[in-house]
Amino acid sequence: MWNVNRRSYEVCLYALVLGVAYYHCTSCGAVVSIGVAPPIVELTVPAGGAHVVDLNVYNQGDSPLILRGYVTGLELSRDGAPIPLETGDGDWSCADWIRLDKKEFELQAGEEELVHATLRVPRGSTGGRYAVIFFEGTPVLKNPSPWDVVLATRVGCIVMETIPRTLVRDGEILKMEVSKSEGEVVFTVDFSNKGNVHMKANGCVLIADSEGRIVDRVPLDVVTGTVLPGGIREFEGTWSNRRKMKTGEYTGEVRIAYGGHRGVLRMVTFRLEGE
Template sequence: MIKKAEAEVFKRISFGVIAAVFLILSVAGLGFAQEATPGQGLEISPPLVELNTDPGKTVSFEIRLRNITQGTLIAKSDVDDFVAQGEEGQPKLLTEANAEPSPYSIKGWARAIPEVRLVSQEVKATTITLDVPADASPGGHYGVVRYTAAPPELEGTGVALSASIGSLVLIKVSGDVKESAKFEEFFTTQSGKRKSFFEYGPITFVERVKNEGNVHFKPIGTVRITNMFGKEAGVLTINEKGGNVLPASIRKFEQTLNSKWMFGRYNAEANIQYAGKNISGSLSFWVIPYKLIAVVLGGLIALFLAIRWFLRKYVQRAISKASSTPKKPKKK
């Protein structure tokens, strides 16, 4: 009986250990799959929607979802507002957890969005409809249509397969729209450090553009660099990716001049166009490869001293040889 009881206990312990190991491996495998899969279950397109409309109008657009998992998913949506966060163009979602009043809200404009059922690798399109209020303020309004996904067996449990993904929505409502921008700063950096004196390239140019209006805009422009003789050393494109600057925010743009060997004083002029208007900024910087110059000068000085030493030795040897040679007696 004792041996039978011990065997039963051992069996239970063994089963528990195996179950624990299986659970650990399952969680680890799930984490790996999520990290390795873009969108963590869903793909969405387009990532950005830009619309122009009038107060009191209805606008619609299409969002496409793709299930990139091996099973069936139920995708549910939410519409939230967002504002600019930092200067890199990152959005900050204003969800219920961090709710803040936004003067650019679209949260209450969306009609009910049906859930989407997707089998593995299936793509479906959903039409999103927004009713713009008749008293909507002119200018920009911003939101995001977010989707979270879960397998059918988890539907209603509040458990999602992964973090949500979404399409950002930028709307321009007609009326008394104010479009105004300011060059907040224009400077140069290297390896993340702000400076105007460099030993060598590459050199990064940074423009901080402030939106002082009530609507987003997409700046474009160039940075033109000339050397101390007025010759063009490079032309760089500002905002190649087509990023927007939201109202009451600053957006930072960066471009890199990849020339390594430069010398002297340089001038740079940045010209930016937006909404048919222009802003500009200028700066100067120096590039002096002082370490290389020091090495070259040191080498030249060493060569000069060596030549001087050898010449001195040669002269001394010649004089010594001449003085040690016996003079022949003069013939009478």
């Protein structure tokens, strides 16, 4: 982000690293290392209720820092990486429900600060809601120059709120594709969360020959498997067992389970030649 005026030339570099962030500021010589604990908070607060979360923000660097706290919405990428929204917007955001008792404060090197984050759930709210509480730190310059390059970094705590007795869990496999390359068969599956609360999904592909016999089982690679409401998660699995890969027709049956449910199924056929 560029902020240019007649007296200063400032570059702010933002990096989302949940839990801890570190960099070395070459212009001022400061080692900036900030952290927040816990990095993830999972809550179950009913509609009309409130809950206070204690967050410990600490300066592990060697220079004083100015810390600024704020809250944004949250999405997840197709591979499950957190994507903070730059506002509190979003159909499934609870950013506007969270208030911090400290929004700006200074931390000396080695110090930590306790920040209270209060979540108030409006009456009539349903499902799951999500946000990131950020703390953004910039070093305190002793002898600032108009041409200093000032770097800011931020750490975040993910908030995952579930409103009890209002939850709908539903998922759907949108598509399943098969590709073959250099003796491997790659299964790519798009799974959509059709419910109103996050879920943790996992799955596999059962491979059967033309006579219906199961010849192999391929797990779908996933780290956490978390899918937010309205989100789409891409799963991938690779079949590379050459001993079982004979020429012929095959059927791949993908099975994805989520939230205690037995899950959803989809099938695809493919042929191997000269394996």
